[in-house]
Amino acid sequence: MDWTELIFKTIFLIIIFVVTLVVAMYSTYGERKVAAFMQDRRGPNRAGPFGLLQPLADGLKMFMKEEIIPLTANKNLFIIGPSIAMTTALLTGVVIPWGGTISIGGRIFSLQVADLNIGILYVFAMVSIGVYGIMIGGWASNNKYALLGAIRAASQMISYELAMGMSIIALVLTTGTLSLHEIVSQQHGMHWNIFYQPLGFFIFLICAFAETNRAPFDLPECETELIGGYHTEYSSMKLGFYLFAEYINMFISSAVIATLYFGGYNMPFIDQLGLSMNTVTFIGTFFFFLKIFSMIFLFMWIRWTLPRFRYDQLMNMGWKGLIPLAMFNIVATGIYYFFTELK
Amino acid sequence: MQNLTNRSKMVSDKKMTFMEWIYVPAIIKGMSITIRHFFSKKTTISYPEEKREFSKVYRGQHVLKRDDQGRERCTACGLCAVACPAEAITMRAAERKPGEENLYREEKYAAVYEINMLRCIYCGDCEDACPKEAIFLTDRIVASQYERQPFVYGKDILVEPFDLNLRIDISARQTDAVAQFKSVKRYAHNK
Numbered sequence: 001m002d003w004t005e006l007i008f009k010t011i012f013l014i015i016i017f018v019v020t021l022v023v024a025m026y027s028t029y030g031e032r033k034v035a036a037f038m039q040d041r042r043g044p045n046r047a048g049p050f051g052l053l054q055p056l057a058d059g060l061k062m063f064m065k066e067e068i069i070p071l072t073a074n075k076n077l078f079i080i081g082p083s084i085a086m087t088t089a090l091l092t093g094v095v096i097p098w099g100g101t102i103s104i105g106g107r108i109f110s111l112q113v114a115d116l117n118i119g120i121l122y123v124f125a126m127v128s129i130g131v132y133g134i135m136i137g138g139w140a141s142n143n144k145y146a147l148l149g150a151i152r153a154a155s156q157m158i159s160y161e162l163a164m165g166m167s168i169i170a171l172v173l174t175t176g177t178l179s180l181h182e183i184v185s186q187q188h189g190m191h192w193n194i195f196y197q198p199l200g201f202f203i204f205l206i207c208a209f210a211e212t213n214r215a216p217f218d219l220p221e222c223e224t225e226l227i228g229g230y231h232t233e234y235s236s237m238k239l240g241f242y243l244f245a246e247y248i249n250m251f252i253s254s255a256v257i258a259t260l261y262f263g264g265y266n267m268p269f270i271d272q273l274g275l276s277m278n279t280v281t282f283i284g285t286f287f288f289f290l291k292i293f294s295m296i297f298l299f300m301w302i303r304w305t306l307p308r309f310r311y312d313q314l315m316n317m318g319w320k321g322l323i324p325l326a327m328f329n330i331v332a333t334g335i336y337y338f339f340t341e342l343k
Numbered sequence: 344m345q346n347l348t349n350r351s352k353m354v355s356d357k358k359m360t361f362m363e364w365i366y367v368p369a370i371i372k373g374m375s376i377t378i379r380h381f382f383s384k385k386t387t388i389s390y391p392e393e394k395r396e397f398s399k400v401y402r403g404q405h406v407l408k409r410d411d412q413g414r415e416r417c418t419a420c421g422l423c424a425v426a427c428p429a430e431a432i433t434m435r436a437a438e439r440k441p442g443e444e445n446l447y448r449e450e451k452y453a454a455v456y457e458i459n460m461l462r463c464i465y466c467g468d469c470e471d472a473c474p475k476e477a478i479f480l481t482d483r484i485v486a487s488q489y490e491r492q493p494f495v496y497g498k499d500i501l502v503e504p505f506d507l508n509l510r511i512d513i514s515a516r517q518t519d520a521v522a523q524f525k526s527v528k529r530y531a532h533n534k
Contacts, residue, residue: 040387
């Protein structure tokens with residue numbers, strides 16, 4: 001890797017970092033607006049035009065709040081918890097292909113920070129580490145509600161990761177690769193994986209909701225029974241980190257879903273337009289973000305529609321519903337490819 | 344066991360049917376409801392920018408009227424204070440001195456006239472009781488305050504401005520029908 005490549009990657013990394021944070025920031029605004037609209041309200045509209053400065057005000061408020069570390073808490077772990085949640089949430093973005101290739105001064109750069117040949121596994125690893133943030137935070141708080149929330153989060157994540165992994169196995173059977181870049185380029189045109197793996201997509205989507213702790217799976221932080229779940233004892237920006245990590249996770253999982261099932265930065269009829277490479281990449285990235293935002297909207301739409309599951313219902317659905325379904329999906333996909341490859 | 348009311352229902356513990364168990368139809372139904380609300384017209388009125396239209400005869404903050412020559416109409420007879428069911432009105436009368444004819448219409452006037460807006464129930468009885476057509480309720484809203492004391496409105500707030508252009512319009516409440524009604528001396532409060 002030479003210097004220009006390194007410089008480009010560094011700049012690109014910083015851009016992704018900033019974009020992720022900004023999108024997550026405005027997801028909080030979007031969430032409040034969507035919630036308000038679905039409840040026939042107006043939503044935040046006082047800070048700035050259409051309330052667009054609301055996220056800044058919220059962030060400022062978080063910084064201004066008093067920082068409390070409970071006396072009985074394990075101080076180091078108490079601080080490490082939100083840090084892990086935030087870090088792992090941000091780390092996933094590096095393997096996602098944000099666009100095609102662009103040429104700057106005759107050199108060609110790919111709009112993906114790291115094209116790992118095991119991209120999907122990397123995403124999974126990061127998501128799995130993410131649960132440690134919640135676990136450690138909940139445990140270090142030394143509070144029964146926080147601990148209960150953490151336990152719920154852990155068991156929920158483990159249960160749904162199984163089904164999620166199995167739906168991915170079926171996808172890998174279809175694509176034949178684990179690299180996200182490869183998966184996206186295979187979906188060129190309208191060969192989106194959702195048409196080949198509708199059931200897999202369905203399972204993956206449900207699991208994505210569970211993995212990001214979004215409603216109807218927000219049991220770890222259900223305020224009616226657990227006060228605030230794992231972040232009961234947190235205040236100030238450490239609480240802000242937890243809440244923010246949730247929105248980053250939502251953004252990243254939307255990006256992963258768009259990459260895996262909706263063709264990533266591909267858009268239909270792009271080849272027929274006869275545009276230059278940079279333009280195509282630009283439009284593709286725009287289209288990719290459009291897909292991501294639609295997914296985020298779906299996340300919010302579901303959150304403000306459905307009530308929370310009961311814990312036994314959650315476990316029932318994970319173990320007795322989704323895992324057999326995902327297994328069936330693998331077998332069906334396997335059989336299909338076994339017989340079609342034979343011919 | 345004997346039922347106390349007829350409203351009790353047996354709780355059923357039936358098994359979910361397959362369609363219920365897969366949740367999807369119910370979820371889609373719910374999502375269609377929320378998306379309809381998403382695009383529906385919002386009923387909220389963004390208050391300071393957008394004001395709700397009041398009834399023409401809305402009973403809000405009071406005004407003490409001046410006559411055409413800018414003289415205060417109130418003669419401090421105290422009928423409004425007597426009529427007030429909430430005992431919100433207090434006044435102290437004073438005698439007009441020579442040279443003040445351009446300020447007060449009658450020989451007697453209210454040196455102090457206070458309405459406690461926290462006591463007032465905006466019934467409009469003071470307006471009915473007034474024989475001089477001096478006090479009226481208007482469609483203005485009493486502003487909120489942080490303390491109790493500022494809610495006791497004195498003459499500085501209640502009396503309308505001297506400038507003819509800044510006079511408070513009470514024509515909606517002072518219609519001909521009202522004037523006619525007030526002229527009937529048969530009714531006790533018109534005497």
